[in-house]
Amino acid sequence: MADLTSNFVGIKSPNPFWLASAPPTDKKYNVERAFEAGWGGVVWKTLGEAGPPVVNVNGPRYGAIWGADRRLAGLNNIELITDRDLEINLQEMKEVKQNWPDRALVASLMVPCEEEPWKRILDRVLETGCDGVELNFGCPHGMSERGMGAAVGQVPEYIQMVVEWCKKHSNLPVITKLTPNITDVRYPARAAKNGGTDAVSLINTINSIVSIDLDQMAPIPTIDGKGTHGGYCGPAVKPIALNMVGEIARDKETAGLPISGIGGITTWRDAAEYIALGCGNVQVCTAAMTYGFKIVQEMIEGLSNYMDEKGYKSIEDFRGMAVPNVTDWQYLNLNYVTKAKINQDLCISCGRCHIACEDTSHQAITNMVDGVRKFEVIDEECVGCNLCVNVCPVDNCITMEEMTAGSDPRTQKPIDREYANWTTHPNNPMAAVEPAE
Amino acid sequence: MATSNASIDIKAGRLSPDQYSKNFEDIHAPLTRHEAIVEADRCYFCYDAPCMTACPTSIDIPMFIREIATGNPNGSAKTIFEQNIMGGMCARVCPTETLCEEVCVRETAEGKPVKIGLLQRYATDHYMADIGSQPFERAASTGKKIAIVGAGPAGLSCAHRSAMHGHDVTVFEAREKAGGLNEFGIAAYKSTDDFAAAEVDFITSIGGIEIKYGTALGKDVLLEDLIETYDAVFIGAGLPYVNDLSIDGDDADNCIDAVKYIAELRQSDDLSKLPVGRDVVVIGGGMTAIDIATQIKLLGAENVTICYRRSADAMGASAYEQEVAQTNGVTIRHWLQPKALHVDGNMVNAIELEYTSGTNGSLSGTGETITLKADQVFKAIGQTPDDTPFTKTGIELVKGRIGVDENRKTSHAKVWAGGDCVAGGEDLTVASVEDGKIAAEHIHKTLMG
Numbered sequence: 001m002a003d004l005t006s007n008f009v010g011i012k013s014p015n016p017f018w019l020a021s022a023p024p025t026d027k028k029y030n031v032e033r034a035f036e037a038g039w040g041g042v043v044w045k046t047l048g049e050a051g052p053p054v055v056n057v058n059g060p061r062y063g064a065i066w067g068a069d070r071r072l073a074g075l076n077n078i079e080l081i082t083d084r085d086l087e088i089n090l091q092e093m094k095e096v097k098q099n100w101p102d103r104a105l106v107a108s109l110m111v112p113c114e115e116e117p118w119k120r121i122l123d124r125v126l127e128t129g130c131d132g133v134e135l136n137f138g139c140p141h142g143m144s145e146r147g148m149g150a151a152v153g154q155v156p157e158y159i160q161m162v163v164e165w166c167k168k169h170s171n172l173p174v175i176t177k178l179t180p181n182i183t184d185v186r187y188p189a190r191a192a193k194n195g196g197t198d199a200v201s202l203i204n205t206i207n208s209i210v211s212i213d214l215d216q217m218a219p220i221p222t223i224d225g226k227g228t229h230g231g232y233c234g235p236a237v238k239p240i241a242l243n244m245v246g247e248i249a250r251d252k253e254t255a256g257l258p259i260s261g262i263g264g265i266t267t268w269r270d271a272a273e274y275i276a277l278g279c280g281n282v283q284v285c286t287a288a289m290t291y292g293f294k295i296v297q298e299m300i301e302g303l304s305n306y307m308d309e310k311g312y313k314s315i316e317d318f319r320g321m322a323v324p325n326v327t328d329w330q331y332l333n334l335n336y337v338t339k340a341k342i343n344q345d346l347c348i349s350c351g352r353c354h355i356a357c358e359d360t361s362h363q364a365i366t367n368m369v370d371g372v373r374k375f376e377v378i379d380e381e382c383v384g385c386n387l388c389v390n391v392c393p394v395d396n397c398i399t400m401e402e403m404t405a406g407s408d409p410r411t412q413k414p415i416d417r418e419y420a421n422w423t424t425h426p427n428n429p430m431a432a433v434e435p436a437e
Numbered sequence: 438m439a440t441s442n443a444s445i446d447i448k449a450g451r452l453s454p455d456q457y458s459k460n461f462e463d464i465h466a467p468l469t470r471h472e473a474i475v476e477a478d479r480c481y482f483c484y485d486a487p488c489m490t491a492c493p494t495s496i497d498i499p500m501f502i503r504e505i506a507t508g509n510p511n512g513s514a515k516t517i518f519e520q521n522i523m524g525g526m527c528a529r530v531c532p533t534e535t536l537c538e539e540v541c542v543r544e545t546a547e548g549k550p551v552k553i554g555l556l557q558r559y560a561t562d563h564y565m566a567d568i569g570s571q572p573f574e575r576a577a578s579t580g581k582k583i584a585i586v587g588a589g590p591a592g593l594s595c596a597h598r599s600a601m602h603g604h605d606v607t608v609f610e611a612r613e614k615a616g617g618l619n620e621f622g623i624a625a626y627k628s629t630d631d632f633a634a635a636e637v638d639f640i641t642s643i644g645g646i647e648i649k650y651g652t653a654l655g656k657d658v659l660l661e662d663l664i665e666t667y668d669a670v671f672i673g674a675g676l677p678y679v680n681d682l683s684i685d686g687d688d689a690d691n692c693i694d695a696v697k698y699i700a701e702l703r704q705s706d707d708l709s710k711l712p713v714g715r716d717v718v719v720i721g722g723g724m725t726a727i728d729i730a731t732q733i734k735l736l737g738a739e740n741v742t743i744c745y746r747r748s749a750d751a752m753g754a755s756a757y758e759q760e761v762a763q764t765n766g767v768t769i770r771h772w773l774q775p776k777a778l779h780v781d782g783n784m785v786n787a788i789e790l791e792y793t794s795g796t797n798g799s800l801s802g803t804g805e806t807i808t809l810k811a812d813q814v815f816k817a818i819g820q821t822p823d824d825t826p827f828t829k830t831g832i833e834l835v836k837g838r839i840g841v842d843e844n845r846k847t848s849h850a851k852v853w854a855g856g857d858c859v860a861g862g863e864d865l866t867v868a869s870v871e872d873g874k875i876a877a878e879h880i881h882k883t884l885m886g
Contacts, residue, residue: 068478348542351484367485393481394546 002307003314008280009173009198011131013040013104020283021108028092037293041104046081046136049111054080060221063210072290074236076210080142093128110136110148115165122170132173138204140231153179156191163195178202185244189254201260203241205231234286238264246326249278268302276322330422337408338384338400340377346397353388379409446715446812451737457708460735464626473559477506479551487540493871494521514564515572522597526619527867528558529627534757571643576603581884584667586654589617590866591673591856593640594873600645602881611653621700624728655826664851669880672854676820686778689785695729695817714812717741718788721817723753729815730767741767746774746793835860845876
């Protein structure tokens with residue numbers, strides 16, 4: 001059986017599944033339930049300065065979008081950092097760490113952007129025996145209006161400065177949590193690295209209005225007739241997060257910087273994808289908030305099973321393996337030709353591939369063959385775009401098959417197995433003679 | 438076998454009041470909002486959807502289901518009514534298992550079709566409860582007058598579509614109530630809460646439709662006069678007669694026409710007054726056989742046996758309908774045909790049936806027989822037309838039924854026809870609705886040039 005133990009910037013946990021800093025990690029009761037269920041670690045809900053805690057709204061804090069059968073696809077929230085007293089949180093963290101010494105316990109922190117408050121809070125969390133700190137530069141609502149959270153995360157210079165303070169005033173590993181609400185995530189990642197961070201974690205939630213209540217004419221969640229943008233998370237944000245993780249993983253300046261992957265991780269497969277893109281571990285929130293802590297058992301079993309099947313003995317065996325294959329469009333092989341193939345035994349004749357192709361793509365799928373309802377790919381028209389595969393409700397019914405010999409019936413051009421990308425393409429006015437790689 | 442009449446056990450009130458209402462409640466509870474949304478989510482919104490093709494009225498099923506899923510059930514109902522103004526009744530009585538649901542791609546994929554019938558009912562029920570009034574408006578009056586014979590599904594459908602086009606419609610109905618088989622036929626548990634009557638009100642509320650009750654064709658009004666007086670005539674007269682068993686004793690008091698008994702049951706305001714035998718035999722294999730057998734069982738008969746002369750597959754009633762009967766405790770026996778009725782006085786007390794065998798459509802008795810005790814025998818072996826009102830007009834008939842073309846036009850220039858009285862029909866409510874709709878469109882086209 002594969003070894004799932006994780007050592008992330010020196011923080012050890014029995015598996016790479018941590019709960020992200022969020023409502024599920026706000027107090028001892030929840031965190032101990034999570035550990036009982038099998039979670040490898042938690043990042044405690046973000047702590048603020050000593051003194052009167054922040055307050056939350058007393059109305060709804062969450063909004064959502066759903067897929068079929070009301071399966072939660074995306075969740076947004078307008079909750080702030082912990083609204084419990086700092087002393088209570090610190091005491092509970094200490095107790096939890098004592099009770100669960102083998103699990104990772106990381107303190108998430110957010111204080112005003114001045115050196116002294118950071119020094120103070122770092123000193124305090126050290127007392128808990130926690131394994132590291134995560135700097136919350138991501139929270140996009142409420143705290144950012146007070147100059148914290150995303151307001152720091154959106155200014156690379158601030159990130160570097162705060163990270164430097166933290167490294168100066170603490171020996172704990174520092175994980176810098178990045179906001180996705182920026183233009184290019186590489187800049188804050190580079191700043192964190194320059195500041196000496198041990199790792200980055202991403203993504204935090206995305207600025208969002210999840211829907212509008214058409215009776216109240218206000219954003220949801222609605223507080224007395226008004227709404228505000230919240231932080232968006234859940235399965236719907238995973239593609240955005242994966243891209244950002246990939247950008248950092250393959251950036252020359254940040255390559256090799258440890259990454260804790262966050263964003264819509266719901267199954268073992270999601271986690272494996274983040275690891276393949278270079279993440280040393282993953283953090284989960286929405287999936288737990290949707291289904292409860294038990295889901296970690298599926299994640300552990302699924303990841304372990306996958307690794308056994310592939311012969312990976314540890315997370316490190318496959319971590320980052322997909323990174324070299326993330327490239328720019330211009331380096332994609334333009335001689336690679338695929339055609340869709342519809343498995344007629346699996347086809348249930350819903351016709352969605354046909355209408356998608358007919359109305360919105362390349363008119364490359366029949367709806368009638370010899371007077372009978374039948375869906376077949378017309379190779380002469382098929383550009384291999386994959387739309388039909390994505391709209392087909394039956395898994396694996398339509399597949400993309402590579403053409404390896406003969407000619408492409410669409411272009412009449414012979415199949416050329418040689419790699420050739422845009423950099424050398426005759427239509428490219430900037431074309432070079434030899435393909436760049 | 439000698440059985441004395443003293444042993445014939447027919448009585449009313451076999452059940453407690455509670456049991457009657459329980460037995461005759463809605464066979465399929467309507468979907469709740471949650472159930473409807475979950476079910477609607479299952480629809481794939483197919484292209485050129487097979488369900489839509491299978492629907493005799495071509496309801497845009499993927500669209501109406503999508504409208505339910507997107508929180509617009511009233512819009513969904515309008516989509517249904519556009520093609521089928523009796524969408525509410527069809528949602529209750531259509532054999533969806535042999536129509537839309539049979540070809541649903543999720544039937545192909547998982548053996549579990551989207552519950553199209555129940556979703557249609559959800560939408561139409563929602564509309565009836567929430568809005569209730571006609572979703573359609575009449576066009577400006579054309580001054581054209583259309584006579585319609587029969588206020589059943591075909592006639593009402595034709596009347597509604599014709600009124601919508603601005604024609605003035607007069608419906609001649611032999612009975613004192615409209616609805617045809619929706620009101621007088623089909624099983625009570627498929628049309629609860631007087632739905633058939635409510636639907637008639639809904640349809641006629643478009644205006645421009647006058648129904649003359651108690652006016653039978655050939656008796657109170659003549660077809661030739663209608664042709665003379667009106668710009669167009671639509672015949673949706675149904676089938677007035679039932680087939681006899683053609684054996685001695687067929688006219689015994691307790692050898693009963695199933696259609697007539699069901700009509701009485703449907704009109705009864707007290708089911709405990711209906712006479713019910715202890716041992717009941719039903720002859721036939723269609724929907725009427727299923728409906729009478731199931732209902733007589735639900736009225737408290739102890740042993741109810743349907744005897745059908747061919748195989749289960751050959752039955753007119755779908756496998757699902759057979760299952761409904763069997764689930765309710767009816768026994769279905771195949772390869773048996775009536776041979777003799779044991780009659781004492783004017784009462785049957787048993788029926789002798791001969792085993793049959795057959796291949797490739799030919800059927801013959803084996804000579805071997807079985808006798809079943811019967812306190813009641815119900816005849817449900819098909820209905821037949823009455824062609825006498827048509828003969829004088831020279832309308833072409835096919836085996837007593839009216840011949841029509843694809844526009845539901847008869848051989849007479851001013852006469853259209855639809856529903857069960859035409860040749861080659863499917864004997865389904867939904868098919869009758871389609872006949873009426875197509876005829877109305879063609880009448881409109883013909884009258885308006």
